[in-house]
Amino acid sequence: MARPKPTAFDKVKTVAENRRARFDYFIEDKFEAGIALSGTEVKSLRGGEGSIAESYAEVRGGEAWLINANIPEFSHGNRFNHEPKRPRKLLLHAREIERMVGAVERKGMTLIPLSVYFNSKGRAKVELGLAKGKQVHDKRATIKERDWKRDKARLLRENR
Numbered sequence: 001m002a003r004p005k006p007t008a009f010d011k012v013k014t015v016a017e018n019r020r021a022r023f024d025y026f027i028e029d030k031f032e033a034g035i036a037l038s039g040t041e042v043k044s045l046r047g048g049e050g051s052i053a054e055s056y057a058e059v060r061g062g063e064a065w066l067i068n069a070n071i072p073e074f075s076h077g078n079r080f081n082h083e084p085k086r087p088r089k090l091l092l093h094a095r096e097i098e099r100m101v102g103a104v105e106r107k108g109m110t111l112i113p114l115s116v117y118f119n120s121k122g123r124a125k126v127e128l129g130l131a132k133g134k135q136v137h138d139k140r141a142t143i144k145e146r147d148w149k150r151d152k153a154r155l156l157r158e159n160r
Contacts, residue, residue, distance in 0.1 A: 009127060014117040016050045021112045023142060025131035028109065031100070033126045034091035035066065035116075038082045040074040045124055047074075050116055057090060057111035057128055059101050064090035066113060066126060090126060103130050 009032045021027070037045070044050065055069040066088045073081045092100075103109045114127040134142070 009117075009125070010119045011115070011117045011127075012120050014115055015045050015048060015124075016052045016116040018052050018055075018112065018114055020053065021114055021129060021131065023134075023139065025110070025112055025129065025133055026138075027112075027114070027129040027131050028103075029130040030114070031092065031096055031128040031130070033064065033128055035124050035126055036089040036091060037071075037124055040077045040080070040082050041071050041088075042124060043077075044071050044074045044082075045116065046118070052113045052116055052126075055113055057113060057126075059097055059104070059111075062094070062097065064092050064097055064100070064111075064128075066090055069113065069116075090128070100130060108132070 009030075049072050051070045052066075055067060057064055057066050059065075068085060069088060070085055071082070072084050100111060104111065109130050109132050112129045112131045114129045116124065116126050119125050
């Protein structure tokens, strides 16, 4: 019998986070994926460098790829240093990839990387979100709700 997956991912050290994704998209589902990296990419990530602000994921030929993620060259790398914005393969189960493809093709959703982190075993992971884009009025509602929560917390603190 297969053991159940944990509900929250085991994030020990978060390297990069896409904070804009939660504002621009409704996150429907989350997946944890490994990344196929070269040696200098891992060293650069361990140093806390890397950005996924303008990146996205796509499925090509039955494989998932992380596109446009920026992992800068390692400072002490030699001629075998990596290319900063190369497509990186994401390591997922075939069943998860099929689920993603179905949602992207049928429902018009997109795959957005939410964060890059190292888990407790020291492996680099990407948290992918299956997301649907927000309209302008949805973003306004998000801002309004966030402001109200902030004001409510301030009022509660003052009344104590």
